[in-house]
Amino acid sequence: MQAYKEVVVKTPLPLRILPYLSVAVxxxxxxxxxxxxxxxxxxxxxxxxxxxxxxxxxxxxNPDGAVLAVHAWTSLQEALIxxxxxxxxxxxxxxxxxxxxxxxxxxxxxxxxxxxxPPIAWIPLTVFWFGIGLAGKVFIIWIAGIxxxxxxxYVGVRMTQPTLIQMARTYGANDxxxxxxxxxxxxxxxxxxxxxxxxxxxxxNLVGAELLxxxxxxxxxxxxxxxxxRPDIVVLGMVSVGVSGAVLGFIIDCIExxxxxxxxx
Amino acid sequence: MPEQxxxxxxxxxxxxxxxxxxxxxxxxxxxxxxxxxxxxxTGCGKTTFLNTLSKLMPATAGQILIDGEEADPKKHNIxxxxxxxxxxxxxxxxxxxxxxxxxxxxxxxxxMERTDKIMELVxxxxxxxxxxxxxxxxxxxxxAVSRAFAVEPDLxxxxxxxxxxxxxxxxxxxxxxxxxxxxxxxTVLFVTHNIEEAVYVAQRILVLSAKPTKVKxxxxxxxxxxxxxLDPAFMEIRREVTELIRWW
Numbered sequence: 331m332q333a334y335k336e337v338v339v340k341t342p343l344p345l346r347i348l349p350y351l352s353v354a355v356x357x358x359x360x361x362x363x364x365x366x367x368x369x370x371x372x373x374x375x376x377x378x379x380x381x382x383x384x385x386x387x388x389x390x391x392n393p394d395g396a397v398l399a400v401h402a403w404t405s406l407q408e409a410l411i412x413x414x415x416x417x418x419x420x421x422x423x424x425x426x427x428x429x430x431x432x433x434x435x436x437x438x439x440x441x442x443x444x445x446x447x448p449p450i451a452w453i454p455l456t457v458f459w460f461g462i463g464l465a466g467k468v469f470i471i472w473i474a475g476i477x478x479x480x481x482x483x484y485v486g487v488r489m490t491q492p493t494l495i496q497m498a499r500t501y502g503a504n505d506x507x508x509x510x511x512x513x514x515x516x517x518x519x520x521x522x523x524x525x526x527x528x529x530x531x532x533x534x535n536l537v538g539a540e541l542l543x544x545x546x547x548x549x550x551x552x553x554x555x556x557x558x559x560r561p562d563i564v565v566l567g568m569v570s571v572g573v574s575g576a577v578l579g580f581i582i583d584c585i586e587x588x589x590x591x592x593x594x595x
Numbered sequence: 596m597p598e599q600x601x602x603x604x605x606x607x608x609x610x611x612x613x614x615x616x617x618x619x620x621x622x623x624x625x626x627x628x629x630x631x632x633x634x635x636x637t638g639c640g641k642t643t644f645l646n647t648l649s650k651l652m653p654a655t656a657g658q659i660l661i662d663g664e665e666a667d668p669k670k671h672n673i674x675x676x677x678x679x680x681x682x683x684x685x686x687x688x689x690x691x692x693x694x695x696x697x698x699x700x701x702x703x704x705x706x707m708e709r710t711d712k713i714m715e716l717v718x719x720x721x722x723x724x725x726x727x728x729x730x731x732x733x734x735x736x737x738x739a740v741s742r743a744f745a746v747e748p749d750l751x752x753x754x755x756x757x758x759x760x761x762x763x764x765x766x767x768x769x770x771x772x773x774x775x776x777x778x779x780x781x782t783v784l785f786v787t788h789n790i791e792e793a794v795y796v797a798q799r800i801l802v803l804s805a806k807p808t809k810v811k812x813x814x815x816x817x818x819x820x821x822x823x824x825l826d827p828a829f830m831e832i833r834r835e836v837t838e839l840i841r842w843w
Contacts, residue, residue: 497675502670
């Protein structure tokens with residue numbers, strides 16, 4: 331039975347070119363501002379220079395020691411491991427905190443204390459614990475990503491419609507049956523929301539994590555650019571973080587839509 | 596119906612919230628397979644009454660016995676059809692109907708058989724694979740009613756299940772309820788504020804008083820079915836019940 335019909339709405343042409351136009355104008359103003367000397371070129375590199383550096387860095391490891399792909403791969407690895415771990419721990423913890431009073435009582439105070447601490451504040455301790463390898467960076471990213479996972483899952487379970495729970499109770503459902511059969515499915519839209527937010531948290535804290543002694547990574551590229559007084563390297567690093575973050579976000583968004591479509595029509 | 600032993604026995608059921616007595620020593624009995632309606636003035640604690648009966652809320656005093664045993668949702672089959680929609684949006688219509696039996700761990704094969712049978716009875720078969728947000732409001736309530744009947748309840752509680760539907764649909768669903776009840780012989784306690792509805796469906800009407808709530812009167816409805824709203828005997832009972840709960 332086909333209950334819904336696909337409706338195609340055409341976006342008018344001006345609305346479709348608008349995003350490209352705004353990016354183009356932004357780049358143009360930026361380029362002109364540096365070229366005309368309004369902003370000294372030691373403070374900011376024009377986009378054309380960043381672009382030619384980008385082409386260069388695809389093959390050239392100098393002056394920061396690695397080609398762009400290596401930097402991006404390192405960052406991606408750290409971010410995705412940290413992200414994965416924060417989902418793995420945060421979502422079950424949040425879900426359990428939402429339903430089981432004991433878990434909430436145990437975990438909530440600690441969580442509330444840790445939550446306001448900015449993830450980069452963990453850097454010194456992280457160095458003591460893990461040294462300066464991959465593990466330390468993953469830890470910081472994990473700390474950053476776990477917060478939205480816990481909060482969203484917790485709120486999602488809490489928002490379960492009370493009549494549904496009463497209904498299940500009258501059928502004699504036990505706590506576990508209600509948790510798995512009612513609370514978790516009805517929390518799922520909120521949990522999926524967390525996927526996106528946690529990714530953003532993880533990715534933005536990447537640069538912070540790479541302040542830990544690193545020798546590759548996009549955050550490292552930015553730090554190196556600063557140290558070498560090369561604004562073009564700094565900007566290239568920033569743009570790479572921005573673009574790859576947006577691409578990751580887009581991928582997660584697609585996955586989320588797919589999964590949600592299967593669960594809730 | 597021949598005289599039978601009481602299936603449900605409520606004895607001096609009392610519920611207090613602090614100083615406020617909501618239910619004041621309510622006692623009554625329901626025979627197996629009987630359909631009893633409960634009417635009362637607005638705010639007389641009907642919902643508290645049902646929540647206490649269904650064991651969602653602990654009673655302050657008194658007993659609820661099913662087949663002579665203390666009622667327990669884990670042991671007895673108690674079903675509750677709520678006023679609000681209670682379908683699970685992530686389950687299909689069929690899986691919603693089967694939900695109660697699933698909680699009760701009815702074996703898969705039997706569960707599916709009973710689900711199919713009951714969906715056939717209420718005309719849900721054609722939308723078995725749809726999700727609740729793809730069907731109409733009346734369908735949603737039918738799903739809840741089917742789910743409630745499907746567990747073969749010892750006691751089926753209904754809290755104004757058709758209160759939010761328009762008159763035409765309500766008549767239609769009341770007939771459907773009669774049909775189900777006659778087929779499945781469940782013991783039903785039907786709470787409503789609609790006197791006409793009560794007289795139409797019930798074998799017996801319990802009239803509640805205002806708070807603190809007691810059973811004010813018990814009115815048997817011995818009218819043949821199908822009943823007619825225009826039958827003088829029907830109107831007489833309706834008048835009688837209205838007199839009992841009028842507060843104006």
